[in-house]
Amino acid sequence: MKIKHVWSIKEQATLLKRLSTLLEKGYTLNEALNFLYVNEKGKKKDDLNICLSQLTAGYSLRKAFTILRFxxxxxxxxxxxxxxxxxxxxxxxxxxxxxxxxxxxxxxxxxxxxxxxxxxxxxxxxxxxxxxxxxxxxxxxxxxxxxxxxxxxxxxxxxxxxxxxxxxxxxxxxxxxxxxxxxxxxxxxxxxxxxxxxxxxxxxxxxxxxxxxxxxxxxxxxxxxxxxxxxxxxxxxxxxxxxxxxxxxxxxxxxxxxxxxxxxxxxxxxxxxxxxxxxxxxxxxxxxxxxxxxxxxxxxxxxxxxxxxxxxxxxxxxxxxxxxxxxxxxxxxxxxxxxxxxxx
Known part of the structure; x- marks a missing residue:
């Protein structure tokens, strides 16, 4: 599966921080990723869609982030x-x-x-x-x-x-x-x-x-x-x-x-x-x-x-x-x- 965007260390850190904050506020992992997907633009939006599809297929978040080369x-x-x-x-x-x-x-x-x-x-x-x-x-x-x-x-x-x-x-x-x-x-x-x-x-x-x-x-x-x-x-x-x-x-x-x-x-x-x-x-x-x-x-x-x-x-x-x-x-x-x- 080909990713659309190479995530920098700063972008990875920001995504992890936002996910942890949403989980802390009671979101499920799917809900948190969907929320970030809706509010994202460009190639990162496509990559978050890959994450969601991986989770839907039963794979772990680690597997999804491995594809994104985190x-x-x-x-x-x-x-x-x-x-x-x-x-x-x-x-x-x-x-x-x-x-x-x-x-x-x-x-x-x-x-x-x-x-x-x-x-x-x-x-x-x-x-x-x-x-x-x-x-x-x-x-x-x-x-x-x-x-x-x-x-x-x-x-x-x-x-x-x-x-x-x-x-x-x-x-x-x-x-x-x-x-x-x-x-x-x-x-x-x-x-x-x-x-x-x-x-x-x-x-x-x-x-x-x-x-x-x-x-x-x-x-x-x-x-x-x-x-x-x-x-x-x-x-x-x-x-x-x-x-x-x-x-x-x-x-x-x-x-x-x-x-x-x-x-x-x-x-x-x-x-x-x-x-x-x-x-x-x-x-x-x-x-x-x-x-x-x-x-x-x-x-x-x-x-x-x-x-x-x-x-x-x-x-x-x-x-x-x-x-x-x-x-x-x-x-x-x-x-x-x-x-x-x-x-x-």
């Missing part, structure tokens, strides 16, 4: 909603996650847009200085029998180093792209995650994301009346996120061997150690579902705070780098003139 996070939330029965919660949570993605990407784009323009401009000027102006000064030095100063030679060395650095960064990017398509994509989900966890910058983010998603969905399944074992079986059955499918299989095997869930989670490198303590405490007081949900909210808040701190550091760092390069370019043009004036 974000994988949305599909995973809907999969677990089919198991625990709280569709309104899944739509609301999925909408919030997508909105957070949009917010952080927009923030990062605004922060990097002007500095990246400055860096490109500076490197163009740097190339011009090194290929045109510097050779002229060297030729002038030679004709006037003037020896270049140590600082001038130092600046030339820096410019040469920056050129090689830019070349190295570009070549490294090409190598990473080739590695991704020829090797990384062919690895199993667990092998991919193990590679990611070896990268210090990415490790903390992914561990927080894994812990958040696992805790949130396990909480929802437990609230829906499932046992831990049944919940992990639900993780194992899904095909949307292969990592959790493989991970659930390993957790189930260890549970069958008699190891407690908190101990298993503690020994796995993919989760925060605090998650193990939350599980132990929740099982002890009989409120595991509630404590997992609260923990998941704390994790997403910490993750958001961490992303905000990093984005706020990026811009001043880039500005500082650009400022230093501009200073070096200025000195490389100014100092030779002073040198010649002293020799006259």
């Amino acid at each position: 974000h994988r996070d949305v599909l995973s939330y809907l999969y677990f909603a089919e198991e625990h029965g709280d569709l309104e919660f899944a739509l609301k949570e999925g909408s919030e996650i997508l909105h957070k993605k949009i917010t952080h990407l927009d923030q990062l784009f605004k922060i990097l847009r002007y500095p990246i323009f400055l860096i490109i401009t500076v490197f163009v000027i740097l190339g011009f200085v090194q290929s045109v102006i510097t050779p002229q000064f060297e030729q002038l030095y030679s004709s006037m029998n003037i020896e270049s100063s140590f600082f001038s030679q130092f600046l030339l060395l820096i410019f040469s180093s920056l050129r090689w650095l830019a070349t190295f960064v570009f070549m490294s990017f090409i190598v990473l792209v080739i590695y991704y398509f020829t090797s990384y994509k062919k690895k199993s989900s667990e092998e991919k995650m193990n590679i990611i966890l070896k990268i210090p910058i990415l490790k903390s983010f992914f561990v927080m994301i894994f812990s958040y998603f696992f805790a949130l969905q396990l909480s929802n399944l437990l609230r829906g009346g499932m046992s831990i074992f049944e919940s992990l079986k639900t993780f194992e059955k899904q095909r949307i996120m292969p990592f959790y499918q493989v991970e659930a299989k390993i957790l189930i095997q260890k549970l069958k061997a008699g190891t407690g869930l908190h101990q298993i989670i503690y020994e796995r490198d993919f989760y925060e150690k605090e998650l193990s303590q939350v599980i132990l405490h929740g099982q002890a007081n009989g409120q595991l579902a509630r404590e997992l949900y609260m923990y998941s909210q704390f994790v997403i808040e910490r993750l958001e705070s961490k992303l905000n701190r990093i984005t706020m550091v990026i811009q001043p760092t880039i500005y500082g780098f650009v400022g230093i390069i501009v200073l070096f370019v200025y000195l490389s043009m100014l100092l030779p003139m002073y040198k010649m004036m002293e020799s006259i």
Whole structure:
């Protein structure tokens, strides 16, 4: 079935938010989609009609959104909603996650847009200085029998180093792209995650994301009346996120061997150690579902705070780098003139 419109992340988030609001007000899913269909225009109206036809044919909302090529996070939330029965919660949570993605990407784009323009401009000027102006000064030095100063030679060395650095960064990017398509994509989900966890910058983010998603969905399944074992079986059955499918299989095997869930989670490198303590405490007081949900909210808040701190550091760092390069370019043009004036 061919869709009429490619939904952006923002459009998906808006649709999920509107659906969750309508469900909260007492609409059924069909009534909510019909209401949105009536008030929509253009290609999105045609796509909502596809959703309605899928529901009429007996398919789930997840199936309909799969046809519309919605974000994988949305599909995973809907999969677990089919198991625990709280569709309104899944739509609301999925909408919030997508909105957070949009917010952080927009923030990062605004922060990097002007500095990246400055860096490109500076490197163009740097190339011009090194290929045109510097050779002229060297030729002038030679004709006037003037020896270049140590600082001038130092600046030339820096410019040469920056050129090689830019070349190295570009070549490294090409190598990473080739590695991704020829090797990384062919690895199993667990092998991919193990590679990611070896990268210090990415490790903390992914561990927080894994812990958040696992805790949130396990909480929802437990609230829906499932046992831990049944919940992990639900993780194992899904095909949307292969990592959790493989991970659930390993957790189930260890549970069958008699190891407690908190101990298993503690020994796995993919989760925060605090998650193990939350599980132990929740099982002890009989409120595991509630404590997992609260923990998941704390994790997403910490993750958001961490992303905000990093984005706020990026811009001043880039500005500082650009400022230093501009200073070096200025000195490389100014100092030779002073040198010649002293020799006259």
